[in-house]
Each structure stands twice: as structure tokens, then as C-alpha cells.
Amino acid sequence: MKTTALSLLSTLLLCALTITTNAQKVYATKTGQVFFNATGGIEKIAAVNNQTDSKFVDQTGQIIFAVLVKGFKFENQLMEDHFNENYMESSKFPKADFKGYITNVKEINFSKDGSYPITVEGDLTIHGVAKKVSTKGTLKIEKGQPQIEGEFVVKIKDYGITGLYIGDKIAADASITINCKY
DSSP states (O other): OHHHHHHHHHHHHHHHHHHHHTOOOEEEEEEEEEEEEEEBTTBOOEEEEEEEEEEEETTTOEEEEEEEGGGOBOSSHHHHHHIIIIISOTTTSOEEEEEEEETTGGGOOTTSOEEEEEEEEEEEEETTEEEEEEEEEEEEEETTEEEEEEEEEEEGGGGTOOOTTBTTTEEEEEEEEEEEEO
């Protein structure tokens, strides 16, 4: 009986050690930043959202970003109102998100400070429309804490966003910049 109990305890301990050594770490933030710039013509059309929710898994590279559309802040309140009501229809489509993978996550040494180039691929959903995207970025490690930075361009009309001034006062393409410290 003692041998069986000892054997069972040894097996459980070995399993626990195996799970611990293969554990993946999930990094998260709720204070990431997403900037967008759709300046066209003479008027500056840019905003920032400082409440970006993001998570990623170090072992698999799985990554998500989510923002509340009404969280974008403009210099001009009237522009913010038009953005939410006339273009983004934020009461109908309250959030935008990205779900995908850092495809080269195995090249990142999470235990060593440095700057690592990354490629991110996945689905970006804006205004209820999901599109496959791929972009380059940088993952920085400083004192064990990762930070992801990247920039990419989206065609506004590809996401079903229409409006009188797109292509005139509002650029047809919007530049999106991400900065998330985990």
C-alpha cells in the first residue's frame, strides 16, 4: 500500500513539474494606445484611444487587441461626434478588434532585454467587417516586460465605412499605430 501511494505521489509530482516547465505566460494590458490618422485635405483628422485591451501568449504568439470605438478622443468634440455617429456608427458597432498571431514568436527571447522584429497576422474587425491583415512591428523586452509597437494602413471603405467627405477632407486610407506595454 505504501509503495502504491508513494508511486502515485511521485507521478503527481512529476506531472506538476512538467506542467510548470511548459507553462505559457499570458501578458495583458488595459491601457494600450491605438492612434489613427485619416487626415485628408486641410483638416487634421486624428484620434487616440488610451484604453486598448490586449493580451498575448508568449509560447503560441496568439494575440488580441480590442477597443471601444467611443474611446477615441479627438482635439475637436464636433469631429468626435461625427466620427461616432456618421462614420463609425459606434452605437451599432461599439468595438473594433484584432485576433491573430505573432508568427515568429519563437525568435523572441522573453528573458533577454532587446528589440525584436515581429510579423503579426490575423483578422481585423472594424464596423462589423472582418478582413485578414498582416503587418510588421516590434516587440521590445525591458526588465522582463514586453511592449509591442506597430503601424499599418487600412482602406476605410473596405470596412463598409462611408460618408460624404471620405477621399476629400477624410483620407481614403487611415494610418493605425499601436503601442501596448504589458
